[in-house]
Each structure stands twice: as C-alpha cells, then as structure tokens.
Amino acid sequence: MTSTLTAGLGLKPQHFAQARECPAAGLWFEVHPENYLVEGGPRLRWLEAVRERHPVSLHGVALSLAADAPPDAVHLGRLRRLAERIEPALVSEHLAWSTWRGSYHPDLLPFPRTGEALARVCANIQAAQDALGRPIAVENPSHYLSIEGHDWSEIAFLSEVARRTGCGLLLDVNNVFVSAANLGFGAEEYIDAFPGDRVREIHLAGHSRDPLLGEALLVDSHDAPVAGPVWALYERLVGRIGPRPTLVERDGNLPAFGELLAERDRAHAVLAAPIARAA
Numbered sequence: 240m241t242s243t244l245t246a247g248l249g250l251k252p253q254h255f256a257q258a259r260e261c262p263a264a265g266l267w268f269e270v271h272p273e274n275y276l277v278e279g280g281p282r283l284r285w286l287e288a289v290r291e292r293h294p295v296s297l298h299g300v301a302l303s304l305a306a307d308a309p310p311d312a313v314h315l316g317r318l319r320r321l322a323e324r325i326e327p328a329l330v331s332e333h334l335a336w337s338t339w340r341g342s343y344h345p346d347l348l349p350f351p352r353t354g355e356a357l358a359r360v361c362a363n364i365q366a367a368q369d370a371l372g373r374p375i376a377v378e379n380p381s382h383y384l385s386i387e388g389h390d391w392s393e394i395a396f397l398s399e400v401a402r403r404t405g406c407g408l409l410l411d412v413n414n415v416f417v418s419a420a421n422l423g424f425g426a427e428e429y430i431d432a433f434p435g436d437r438v439r440e441i442h443l444a445g446h447s448r449d450p451l452l453g454e455a456l457l458v459d460s461h462d463a464p465v466a467g468p469v470w471a472l473y474e475r476l477v478g479r480i481g482p483r484p485t486l487v488e489r490d491g492n493l494p495a496f497g498e499l500l501a502e503r504d505r506a507h508a509v510l511a512a513p514i515a516r517a518a
Contacts, residue, residue, distance in 0.1 A: 243264075243265055243294075244265060244267045244294055244328055244329075245264070245265030245266075245267075245482070245484065245507045246265065246266070246484075246485045246487065246503045246504070246506035247266060247269055247294075247296070247484065247485070247486045247503065248266070248268055248486065248487055248489075248503050249268070249486065249487070249490065250268035250269065250270050250286070250295070251489075251493060252285070253493065253496075254499075255285045255288070255289060258289050258293070258496070259291075259293070260292075261293075261496075261500065263500065263504070263507070264507075265507060265510075266503070267293055267294040267295065267296060267328060267484065268289060268293055268294075268295050268296070269295070269296040269297070269329075269486050269488075270286065270295065270297065270298070271297075271298055271300055272297040272298075272299055272318055273299065273301050275321055275325075276314075276317040276318065276321060287325070290326075294327075294328040295327050295328065296327050296328050296329040296330070296440070296484075296486070297321070297322060297329070297330045297331070298330075298331045298332075299318070299331065299333075300332075300333065300337075300347065301337065302314070302333075302363070303335075303336045303337045303339075303363075304332055304335070304336070304360055304363045304364055304367070304377065305334060305335055305336035305348075305350045305356065305359065305360050305363070306336040306338050306339055306363070307339065307340065307359060308340075309362070309363055309366045310363055310367050310370070311338075312370070315367060315370040315371065316370070318371065319370060322371060322373070328484070329376060329439060329484065330371065330373060330375045330376070331375055331376040331409045331440060332367070332375055332376075332377060333347045333377070333378045333380060334360070334377050334378060334380050334396075334397065334400075335347035335349065335350075335380050336348050336350060347380060347381075349382060349386055350386075351386060351388030351389055352389045352391040352392075352393065352396045353388060353389070353390045353391075354390055357399060357400065361400055361403045361404050365404050368404065368406065374405055374406055374407060375406050375407070376406060376407035376408055376409040376440055377397065377400060377406055377407070377408055378408075378410075378411050378414070378442070379393060379397060379408075379409070379411055379415065380414060380418075381411075381413075381417050381418055381459040382418040382421055382422050383421055383456065383458075384421070384422075385422055394429065394433055394434070397434075397437075398434050398437065401434070401437045407437055407438070407440070408433075408434070408437040408438050408439065409438075409439060409440045409441070409442060410433055410438050410440075410442070410476070411441075411442035411443075411444070412430070412441060412442065412443055412472050412476065413442065413443060413444040413445070413446055413465070413469050413488075414442070414459055415429050415430060415472065416446070416457075416466070416469050416472060417446050417458070417459045420454070420457045421456055426468075426472055427472065427475065430472050430475055430476050430479075431479065435476075435480030435481070436480075438480060439483065439484070440483060440485070441473070441476070441477075441483050441484070441485040441486070442485070442486050442488055443465045443469060443470075443473055443486065443502075443506060444459065444461045444469075444487070444488040444489070445460065445462060445465055445466060445469075445489070446458060446459050446460055446461075446463065446466065446469075447462060447463055460491060461488050461489055461490040462489070463492065465487065465502060470505070470509075473485075473509060474509055477509050477510060477512070477513060478512075478513065481513055482510035482511075483510075485506045485509075487499065487502045487503050489502075
C-alpha cells in the first residue's frame with residue numbers, strides 16, 4: 240500500500256470536525272480539488288486542519304484528459320499550488336473529457352478508444368504530470384451506452400496509457416459493475432484482467448437504478464451504500480492483487496459520519512485479510 244493508507248472516505252464539509260478527530264488506523268480522506276482552488280477561506284482552513292491529522296488525496300474532475308487540447312494551464316497552476324500546500328498522498332483524474340473546443344460540459348464523457356485518442360490522452364496526462372511535478376492515477380469510467388469506433392479494449396487502453404506515461408491506475412469497482420450491467424460484459428472477467436501492478440487506488444461507491452428503465456440502466460450515483468455484488472468484486476480484486484488504498488465514495492443522500500465510517504471499516508477489514516492470511 241501507499242504509506243500507511245488503508246481505507247478512506249470522501250471528505251464532506253458536514254463531517255469536517257468528526258473527520259479530523261477520528262482515530263481510525265489507516266484512515267485518509269479524498270476531496271475534489273476544484274472545491275479548494277482558492278487562496279484562503281474557511282473551507283481551505285478546514286482541509287488543512289484535517290490534513291494535520293490524516294493523509295489527504297486529490298481526485299480531480301476537470302482536467303478533461305481525453306479532450307483534443309492540453310489541460311488548461313491556469314487550472315494546472317492552481318492545482319499545483321494546492322498540491323504543494325496540502326502535500327496529497329495521491330492525485331487522480333478520470334479517463335474522460337468535459338471540455339471540447341472551448342465548450343465546457345458538466346459531466347465525464349466517453350470517447351472512442353482509437354490510436355489517435357491514445358496519443359492525445361497520453362500527451363495530456365504527461366502535460367499534467369509535468370505541470371504538477373508528480374505522477375497521477377487515471378480512473379476507469381462508468382458507461383451507459385455502447386459507442387462505436389473502439390480500436391482498443393478499455394483494459395488494454397488503460398494499460399498502454401500507464402506504460403507510456405508512467406501514470407498509475409485507479410480502479411473504480413462500482414464503475415466496473417455499473418458498466419458491465421449496462422453494456423453486457425462480465426464484471427468478474429474485467430476485475431480479473433485488470434493490471435494489478437498498476438493499481439494505485441481503488442474506489443467503492445453505491446449506485447441506483449434509472450427512474451424509467453430500472454435495472455436495465457444502472458447509474459453511478461454515489462447516493463447509496465456500496466452494494467453486495469460490488470463488495471464481492473472488491474474482495475475478489477484484493478484477494479488477487481493485494482491491498483491498495485481504498486476509498487468509499489458518497490456524494491448524495493449523505494448519512495451520518497458513523498454510517499460512512501462503518502462502510503470504511505468494512506473495506507479496511509478486507510484490506511487486512513490478505514495480511515492476516517500471509518502471517
């Protein structure tokens with residue numbers, strides 16, 4: 240694992256005080272840096288206070304690594320200043336795009352995995368890593384419909400991106416489950432084929448059924464507890480590749496801190512199991 244990180248939680252303002260004081264071993268917190276790209280103010284002071292007690296990870300949503308232009312230099316400069324201030328244990332982003340030829344779309348959008356896209360993604364990741372002065376990890380996306388034009392499988396594409404750029408990979412297990420259900424592939428086969436040596440972080444989250452289509456379309460909504468089948472995939476993954484820093488994400492229908500901590504403790508126990516077996 241990276242340093243002493245085991246299982247962590249997404250840090251929410253409602254839970255700042257409890258997060259800072261929580262004594263759980265191996266606990267860490269992750270934030271979207273876009274919420275903290277300021278020079279001061281109460282939210283940044285709280286983040287620094289939590290960072291005094293626990294490791295913090297930055298999980299970006301705005302670099303638009305699959306876009307047809309380099310990441311915005313001003314944004315990267317602000318992100319670097321935050322990273323220098325917080326000294327994050329990990330920095331990550333999504334294999335997706337949200338900006339395109341001057342327009343911004345508030346979503347993480349898919350693209351055909353072509354050779355041209357591979358070169359573009361690698362160049363953008365390298366530009367981000369050079370600007371930040373550190374490697375990042377790239378997350379597998381959620382999929383809601385099949386698109387045409389792929390020359391690479393997703394796992395092969397991510398593996399080649401990591402090989403060319405030296406970046407790590409963030410494996411979101413819920414994304415795998417949701418995408419497998421929506422596109423009709425095997426989630427276990429995906430988990431088994433993913434390159435474990437490149438995994439720097441794992442994400443777990445809850446999902447929901449589409450209000451109109453039900454189970455025919457699952458949504459990576461982050462508004463529910465982690466589902467049983469996702470826990471099973473997670474245990475399968477950790478059993479194969481060993482423990483990695485794991486985040487439990489929750490963004491909607493936010494429960495009490497103690498309820499989130501219980502999910503985090505379950506992930507912590509899974510991470511400890513391989514060590515116990517080895518001993």
